[in-house]
Amino acid sequence: MTRSYAEWQAAAAALQFDGRPVINGARITASSGTTIPKSNPATGEVLSQIHECTEVEVDAAVAAARAAYESGVWSRAGAGFRRERLLELARLIEARADEFALYDTLDMGKPIRESSTIDAPGSAALYRFYGEAIEKQENLIPVTPPGATALVTREALGVVAVIVAWNYPLEIATWKLAPALAAGNAVVVKPPVEASHSTLLLAELALEAGIPAGILNVVPGRGSVVGKALALHEDVDMLAFTGSTEVAKQLQQYAGQSNMKRLALEAGGKSxxxxxxxxxxxxxxxxxxxxxxxxxxxxxxxxxxxxxxxxxxxxxxxxxxxxxxxxxxxxxxxxxxxxxxxxxxxxxxxxxxxxxxxxxxxxxxxxxxxxxxxxxxxxxxxxxxxxxxxxxxxxxxxxxxxxxxxxxxxxxxxxxxxxxxxxxxxxxxxxxxxxxxxxxxxxxxxxxxxxxxxxxxxxxxxxxxxGFKQSGFGRDLSVHALENYTDYKTTWMQWG
Known part of the structure; x- marks a missing residue:
């Protein structure tokens, strides 16, 4: 249903905001005790207080993700189980598409006409795309010498960190989260401090969709604190990022200084x-x-x-x-x-x-x-x-x-x-x-x-x-995005 200007204004006035992080399936209060006022750029009105997370919340979120991943409740549950949960998440996003659209519009100023008809429905459709795609991936049995059989499978990487830009808060998060989750990883997301609300709501709906606690955690806060802590974390296996080239270069340094975590960086452009x-x-x-x-x-x-x-x-x-x-x-x-x-x-x-x-x-x-x-x-x-x-x-x-x-x-x-x-x-x-x-x-x-x-x-x-050059590396969208969040494993069986 197409809403009028007055109807959108009324819906915006009734919208509820919650700036607390979601860790291990629950909303918590950040240990810092401080918040970041989030205002509507189109009016200057303060919408909410975003909890300012620190390394404490990052450690808790990564630990929750690691425990959930290692338990196998998601990673070993099977592609069919993950498919059904992602399809249900898509349905829930569609059911609350106007709410998602309002969060992004009020947070960062994009037209409601676009956030309600493109961003929110498109995000739901992309969870559906990867839910369906994951069951259609194939393993390989390459040629080997007589007496041997080799099986080549694509395996989830483990704990994935995602750092999201503010220009398409829900969509860009989805571009990373949908393939990462479909492949069986557990994820910790740092949403943009300018536009955190849609990603926080997404984490709540993931639980409602049956995605186990700890598989999708959202830790809002400043990039210089939360983003840096994720990039330097020794127990994060991979980091996906969309943002500026300057920050992408910093993340490369942090990955090298820590555990050589894998990176997929979609950085700047000047097309x-x-x-x-x-x-x-x-x-x-x-x-x-x-x-x-x-x-x-x-x-x-x-x-x-x-x-x-x-x-x-x-x-x-x-x-x-x-x-x-x-x-x-x-x-x-x-x-x-x-x-x-x-x-x-x-x-x-x-x-x-x-x-x-x-x-x-x-x-x-x-x-x-x-x-x-x-x-x-x-x-x-x-x-x-x-x-x-x-x-x-x-x-x-x-x-x-x-x-x-x-x-x-x-x-x-x-x-x-x-x-x-x-x-x-x-x-x-x-x-x-x-x-x-x-x-x-x-x-x-x-x-x-x-x-x-x-x-x-x-x-x-x-x-x-x-992109190429200083626009980064790795690819979003299509089945090729699954390559960011998985890698090949060879199992060689010798029979003679």
Whole structure:
């Protein structure tokens, strides 16, 4: 059922918040005795107090996860048992999808239209996908010499730590948790302090779904404390992360300093979008470019924020793109009519705004470039299009994580490819062309984990998502994500 603005406001007013961690199947009070006020960035209203966990809670959560894993109640229960529990969890998420959507919208400012129709239902569907997929994995019996039989199986790693970003709190947690749980691991999650509530609710529903206590633990708190403690913990076997490249590099160091735990890191991005003059539908390319750069307030790791346009269609594309950007005007996140919502905080908006001011000084703002105050909050920024800045300007080189995109012309295919690859990141890219030969030729040369042809930022449950270069390693989504949380074990039996 589609809710009206007034109905969403009423549902938000009635929502209950609980910022306590979930460890070994129970809500507990953090030993620190301190909390972190969590406010709605769109209004400034304090929603709840997030318990500030420390190494004490991390140790307790890891111990609970280890005990649950070693007991075999999940790891040795069989794929069929885990399948049924994950399918039930999917059903429970669907039944409370509006509650999940409200938590993410109120926590980090994303439009309720998207969190209720995409994020929450999509997360439920992904638990269902991995629940079904785990029973369809196959073991191997490779060729061996006469008198021997070898069985190659994929085994769960044990205790998995997950550190989640705030831009898609429920979805990104699901991208890690669903395959990790399906494979039989026990998990400790550090949700983002900016948006912890949906992951905490998820842990409660996991228990209701029949997932044993200790298999899914959630420890909120600051990354510098909880995240670091998980990364350094000697009894964590693997860590999965989505966030900045800077933090990903720290996690690599922590893994090396401790027990050489395995890592799957989805880090920063600065994705390009190449528009060739032989594009079949320039208006569609412009509309999709606006989606690729301004959706979710531009707070997307794979946002196509560097747009390069072949010179013969540059001016026309720029006109169409500026017009398409107007559909992403910010407004109250609880209003289904809002184009986008607020940024995650006024502090983050300050950082994005400073970049816009630098671009205004050094180049041209052709659309947007304003920071409206809505409901007393200055966490809103209009979609902003920048041109006429040098190639080494920060709008070309730095992941801004806000509704800011830069557009520049190119003259040759080689130049376009060089500009696309002129970045330390390699997460995603897009290109628009009516030539199948060019589509193959250019996509082959672009260094990115996903190249979308005649669309932007394409992904699906069946295709792996992740990056090259400083965008990290390991893949989310698809059956390949199970490889992050398992490894091969060879059992060799000698008969003669």
């Amino acid at each position: 390009s979008n190449l528009i060739f003059a032989d594009c079949d539908d320039l208006a569609l390319a412009a509309a999709k470019a606006a989606f690729g750069s301004f959706y979710n307030q531009g707070e997307v790791c794979s946002a196509n924020s560097r747009i390069f346009v072949e010179r013969p269609v540059y001016e026309e594309f720029l006109r169409l793109y500026a017009a398409a950007a107007s559909a992403y005007a910010p407004g109250d996140p609880l209003d289904p009519a809002s184009g986008t919502g607020s940024l995650v905080s006024e502090a983050h908006a300050d950082t994005v705004w400073a970049t816009i001011e630098n671009a205004r000084r050094d180049g041209t703002i052709v659309a947007g470039g304003r920071r409206p105050e809505i409901a007393g909050s200055r966490a809103f920024i209009e979609p902003t299009i920048v041109t006429d800045v040098p190639a080494d300007h920060e709008v070309h080189t730095r992941e801004i994580f806000g509704p800011v995109a830069v557009v520049a012309p190119f003259d040759t295919e080689d130049e376009a490819i060089a500009r696309a690859n002129d970045t330390p990141f390699g997460l995603a890219a897009s290109l628009w062309t009516g030539s199948l030969a060019r589509a193959h030729r250019v996509s082959e040369r672009i260094v990115a984990g996903t190249v979308s042809v005649n669309t932007v930022d394409a992904l699906g449950f069946t295709t792996p998502f992740g």
